[in-house]
Amino acid sequence: MRFCYSALLWLLTTSLFAQPNAPAASPTIASFTKDMDKRAGFLTFYWDAKKGKIWLEIDRFGQEMLYYPTLAQGVGSNDIGLDRGRLGAEHVVKFERSGNKVLLIEPNYGYRALSRDSLERRAVAESFAQSVHAGFEIAAEDGQRVLVDLTPFLMQDAVGAVQAIAQTRQGSFRVDASRCAMYLPHTKAFPQNTEFETTITLTGDSPGQYLRQVVPTPTAVTMRQHHSFVELPPLDGSYQPRLFDPRAGLNNIEFFDYATPVSQPIIKRYIVRHRLAKKDPTAAISDPVKPIIYYMDPGAPEPIRQALIEGTSWWNQAFEAAGYRNAFQVKLLPADADPMDIRYNLIQWVHRSTRGWSYGMSIVDPRTGEILKGKVTLGSLRVRQDYLIAQGLTARFENNSADTAALMPMALARLRQLAAHEVGHTLGLPHNYIASTVNRSSVMDYPHPLVGILANNKLTLDSAYATGIGAWDKVAITYGYQDFPKGTNEKAALDKLIDDYVKKGLKFLSDQDARPEGSAHPDTHLWDGQADATDELARTLAIRRIALDQFDARKIPVGMPMATLEEVLVPMYMFHRYQTEAASKVVGGVLYSYALRGDGQVVAEPVPAARQRKAIDALVATLQPRILALPKGILSLIPPRAFGIDANPREVFKRHTGLTFDPMGPPEAAANLTLRLLLNPERCARLLNQKAMDSAMPGFSDLLTSLINVTFEPMRRNAGEARTYDEAIQQLTSRRLLESLIALASDKEADGRVRSVAHDAIQHIRYKYLTQRSTDAPFNYVVSDTSPNQLLWLIQQYERNPQQPAVANTPLAAPDGAPIDPGYDWLDCEKE
Known part of the structure; x- marks a missing residue:
C-alpha cells in the first residue's frame, strides 16, 4: 500500500508541476x-x-x-x-x-x-x-x-x-x-x-x-x-506642401493641427498637386527634374484618340507659363506597360449604355496633398451627343449628299476641350465657372457651344469651342507648380501672383457658386456663354428660333426612321435651357468674390436694379407662346416609334399622349424650367430682402406681377386668326404658374414672408382672373366661384388643406441635358 500511495503521490505531483506542451512552432x-x-x-x-x-x-x-x-x-x-x-x-x-x-x-x-x-x-x-x-x-x-x-x-x-x-x-x-x-x-x-x-x-x-x-x-x-x-513617399522634406489660398484655384486637403499657436487658425490646408521641380530653380525657364507624363488608353479609336492627345497636350502651355520646359507630356500607353502601375498617369476610354459623365480623379497622399497618380475616365458616348447637337444646328442630309462638313470637327473640338478639362482636375484644379465671362479664360469651365449667326440666318460652328489652354489655367498652374529660387519669400510671391491676375480682370468662382439652382452669383454658371447672361439668352433664343424654323426631315440621313428626328429635336428645342438658368441668377443676384481682407476685391454687393429688371423681362418672355410653340411643320414629321427601334426615354420628350408625339410636352417642359428657376425659394427670399434694403430694387412682388401678366393677361389676336395652339400653351403656363405658387406657399422650409406673398398672389389670381366674366379672359369658358374650373378647384383644395395641396398632374420634366459637356465630376477636389 505504501508503494501505491507513493506512486499516486508521484503522479499527482508530476501532473501539478509538469510544464504544458509548447505550441507547435509556426511553419516557415x-x-x-x-x-x-x-x-x-x-x-x-x-x-x-x-x-x-x-x-x-x-x-x-x-x-x-x-x-x-x-x-x-x-x-x-x-x-x-x-x-x-x-x-x-x-x-x-x-x-x-x-x-x-x-x-x-x-x-x-x-x-x-x-x-x-x-x-x-x-x-x-x-x-x-x-x-x-x-x-x-x-x-x-x-x-x-x-x-x-x-x-x-x-x-x-x-x-x-x-x-x-x-x-x-x-x-x-x-x-x-x-x-x-x-x-x-x-x-x-x-x-x-x-x-x-x-x-x-x-x-x-x-x-x-x-x-x-x-x-x-x-x-x-x-x-x-x-x-x-x-x-508612400518618405516625409523627408523632399516634397514641400504648399499652403492653400481660396483665390488660387487649386484643390486642397485639410486637417486640424493642435500644435498651432492659439493666435493662428487651427485648421491647416495644403493644395493638391503633383511633385515637380526645376533642374535649375534660378532659371526663368528650366527643364524639370522629372516631367509629369500622362498616358493615353490605346483603346480609344482614331480620330478620337488623336484629339484627346492634342487636348491633353495643351497643359504644357500652362507649365511653360510657370517656367518649365517640357514638364508636361502625353504619350500612348506602351504595350508592355500596365495601367495599374502607380507610375502611370492614365487617360481611360470607358463605354456605357448611355451617355454619361467624364471624370478626372487623382490618387493623393492624404498627409501632404501630393498627387501620386492622375486617372481620367472619358465616356465614349459623349462625342455622339456633341455630334447630335451639331447635326441639329447645321446638318442637311439631301438625297445623294450631306452637308455635314462641320459636324465631326465640332465634336472633335469638344473632345479636345473635354480631355484638357478632366486632366486639369488630376493636376489639382477645380472648376472655374466664371471663366466664360472673361473671354473663355479656362478649360475648367463647362462650355456651351458658341454658335455664330451669319447672313441669311445661317448658323456656323467655326468657333464653337476654344482652342488651347486658358489665361486663368496658366495662373492656377503657376500658383501650384512654380519652383522658387532659394531665399524667395514664397507667400509674398504667391500673393503677388494673385494680385496680378485680379488686376488683369481674371476671376475664379467654383461649384458652390454655380451648381445650386438657387445660387446667387450672376456670372457663375454651367454651360453658359459670354459676359452678360441676359444678352446671351436673347442671342441663344435667336439661334434656337433659326434652328427650329429650319428643322425638317433633312436633319437625319435618308433611310433613318422618321421617329428618330425627335432625338435631334430635343437639344434644339431646349437649346436655351442653360442660358435660361444663367439669366435667372441675375434675379436677386449678388456680386462677390473669394476676397481676403485687404486684397481689394469686391466683397459682396447686389446686382444693379436695371440689370435685374432686364433679366426678369427676358426670362418672363420665355413663357410666351411664341417662344414655347413648336413650328407646326415639325409636328407632322414625328410618328410613333418604328417596330424594333425603341427610344431611350432619357433622350426624348415626356408625353401625356402615349405613343404619339405630344405637342404640349415640349412647352410644358420649357415652362417648368423657367418657373422652377424664378420661383426658387432662396431667390424669392433674396428679392424680398433686397427690396427691404433698397426700395429701388426689384422685389418678389415685382417678379410675380410680371409672371402673372404674361400668363394670365388676355392674348391679343389678329382679326380673323385662330390661334388655338397658342391658347392651349397659355392655359398651360397659367396652370403651371398657379401650381408653382401653391407649392411655394405650402413649402414649410421657405421663408415665411415668401409664403405669404405667394399666398397673396394666389388670391389675386383668383379674384382678378377666375371670378369674373369677360370676353377678353384667357379661357374659352365662363367661370364663377362655383364653376368646376380646374384652376379654381386647385385654389379651393389649397385653401382646405394647404399642407397637402393638389396638383392637376405631375409636371413633365425636360429630357436630360447634361452631360452635353463635362458633367458632375467629383466634388471632392482630389477625386476630380
Missing part, C-alpha cells in the same frame, strides 16, 4: 508556400492555386502605405455610377503585429500635431479614434516576416456597389461568396505598388430598370473590384 514561409506561385514586389504575395487563396508576406510593420479600392470592370450604367475605373477613398494604413495576429490600421490624419515633441503628437493621436480595416491570423513566419491569408479581405464589396445599387433604387443586393474569386490577370506586384483584383458577384431580387438594361441576368451582377497597396 518557405515550407508553407513551397508549392505556391510567388509574386515579389512592394508587398510580396503567394498564389495558392489549390485553395484559390492569396497569402500575403508582411515585413513592413509600422510602415505607412496607401490603400484604395477601384472598380476595374464596371456595370455600364451612368445612372448607377458604377463605372470602369471608379476610385474609392484613399486610406493611409500600416500593419501592426500583436501576438499571433496582424491588424491593418488606419491612423487618423484628420487630427495631427505638426510638432517635434513626441508627447505632443501622442496626446493628439490618443484623443481621436483610428480605424482597423482587417485582422489576420499568422499562418507562417521567418524572423520578422509573417504570412497571412489576405483572401477574405479581398473578397469584400470594397467600392460600395451594394450601397450604390440601393441608393439608385435598383434593388436589394448582397455579396454571394460562392460566386466570387480572384482575378489573376490583374493581380500583380510592382516595385512601388501591389495590386489585387477579384471577381465579385452581387445577387438580389427585383432589379431595377437601369440594371435590367445593362446586366444579362440582372439578378446576378458580376463586376471586378481592385485593391491597391501603394508605397
Whole structure:
C-alpha cells in the first residue's frame, strides 16, 4: 500500500508541476508556400492555386502605405455610377503585429500635431479614434516576416456597389461568396505598388430598370473590384506642401493641427498637386527634374484618340507659363506597360449604355496633398451627343449628299476641350465657372457651344469651342507648380501672383457658386456663354428660333426612321435651357468674390436694379407662346416609334399622349424650367430682402406681377386668326404658374414672408382672373366661384388643406441635358 500511495503521490505531483506542451512552432514561409506561385514586389504575395487563396508576406510593420479600392470592370450604367475605373477613398494604413495576429490600421490624419515633441503628437493621436480595416491570423513566419491569408479581405464589396445599387433604387443586393474569386490577370506586384483584383458577384431580387438594361441576368451582377497597396513617399522634406489660398484655384486637403499657436487658425490646408521641380530653380525657364507624363488608353479609336492627345497636350502651355520646359507630356500607353502601375498617369476610354459623365480623379497622399497618380475616365458616348447637337444646328442630309462638313470637327473640338478639362482636375484644379465671362479664360469651365449667326440666318460652328489652354489655367498652374529660387519669400510671391491676375480682370468662382439652382452669383454658371447672361439668352433664343424654323426631315440621313428626328429635336428645342438658368441668377443676384481682407476685391454687393429688371423681362418672355410653340411643320414629321427601334426615354420628350408625339410636352417642359428657376425659394427670399434694403430694387412682388401678366393677361389676336395652339400653351403656363405658387406657399422650409406673398398672389389670381366674366379672359369658358374650373378647384383644395395641396398632374420634366459637356465630376477636389 505504501508503494501505491507513493506512486499516486508521484503522479499527482508530476501532473501539478509538469510544464504544458509548447505550441507547435509556426511553419516557415518557405515550407508553407513551397508549392505556391510567388509574386515579389512592394508587398510580396503567394498564389495558392489549390485553395484559390492569396497569402500575403508582411515585413513592413509600422510602415505607412496607401490603400484604395477601384472598380476595374464596371456595370455600364451612368445612372448607377458604377463605372470602369471608379476610385474609392484613399486610406493611409500600416500593419501592426500583436501576438499571433496582424491588424491593418488606419491612423487618423484628420487630427495631427505638426510638432517635434513626441508627447505632443501622442496626446493628439490618443484623443481621436483610428480605424482597423482587417485582422489576420499568422499562418507562417521567418524572423520578422509573417504570412497571412489576405483572401477574405479581398473578397469584400470594397467600392460600395451594394450601397450604390440601393441608393439608385435598383434593388436589394448582397455579396454571394460562392460566386466570387480572384482575378489573376490583374493581380500583380510592382516595385512601388501591389495590386489585387477579384471577381465579385452581387445577387438580389427585383432589379431595377437601369440594371435590367445593362446586366444579362440582372439578378446576378458580376463586376471586378481592385485593391491597391501603394508605397508612400518618405516625409523627408523632399516634397514641400504648399499652403492653400481660396483665390488660387487649386484643390486642397485639410486637417486640424493642435500644435498651432492659439493666435493662428487651427485648421491647416495644403493644395493638391503633383511633385515637380526645376533642374535649375534660378532659371526663368528650366527643364524639370522629372516631367509629369500622362498616358493615353490605346483603346480609344482614331480620330478620337488623336484629339484627346492634342487636348491633353495643351497643359504644357500652362507649365511653360510657370517656367518649365517640357514638364508636361502625353504619350500612348506602351504595350508592355500596365495601367495599374502607380507610375502611370492614365487617360481611360470607358463605354456605357448611355451617355454619361467624364471624370478626372487623382490618387493623393492624404498627409501632404501630393498627387501620386492622375486617372481620367472619358465616356465614349459623349462625342455622339456633341455630334447630335451639331447635326441639329447645321446638318442637311439631301438625297445623294450631306452637308455635314462641320459636324465631326465640332465634336472633335469638344473632345479636345473635354480631355484638357478632366486632366486639369488630376493636376489639382477645380472648376472655374466664371471663366466664360472673361473671354473663355479656362478649360475648367463647362462650355456651351458658341454658335455664330451669319447672313441669311445661317448658323456656323467655326468657333464653337476654344482652342488651347486658358489665361486663368496658366495662373492656377503657376500658383501650384512654380519652383522658387532659394531665399524667395514664397507667400509674398504667391500673393503677388494673385494680385496680378485680379488686376488683369481674371476671376475664379467654383461649384458652390454655380451648381445650386438657387445660387446667387450672376456670372457663375454651367454651360453658359459670354459676359452678360441676359444678352446671351436673347442671342441663344435667336439661334434656337433659326434652328427650329429650319428643322425638317433633312436633319437625319435618308433611310433613318422618321421617329428618330425627335432625338435631334430635343437639344434644339431646349437649346436655351442653360442660358435660361444663367439669366435667372441675375434675379436677386449678388456680386462677390473669394476676397481676403485687404486684397481689394469686391466683397459682396447686389446686382444693379436695371440689370435685374432686364433679366426678369427676358426670362418672363420665355413663357410666351411664341417662344414655347413648336413650328407646326415639325409636328407632322414625328410618328410613333418604328417596330424594333425603341427610344431611350432619357433622350426624348415626356408625353401625356402615349405613343404619339405630344405637342404640349415640349412647352410644358420649357415652362417648368423657367418657373422652377424664378420661383426658387432662396431667390424669392433674396428679392424680398433686397427690396427691404433698397426700395429701388426689384422685389418678389415685382417678379410675380410680371409672371402673372404674361400668363394670365388676355392674348391679343389678329382679326380673323385662330390661334388655338397658342391658347392651349397659355392655359398651360397659367396652370403651371398657379401650381408653382401653391407649392411655394405650402413649402414649410421657405421663408415665411415668401409664403405669404405667394399666398397673396394666389388670391389675386383668383379674384382678378377666375371670378369674373369677360370676353377678353384667357379661357374659352365662363367661370364663377362655383364653376368646376380646374384652376379654381386647385385654389379651393389649397385653401382646405394647404399642407397637402393638389396638383392637376405631375409636371413633365425636360429630357436630360447634361452631360452635353463635362458633367458632375467629383466634388471632392482630389477625386476630380
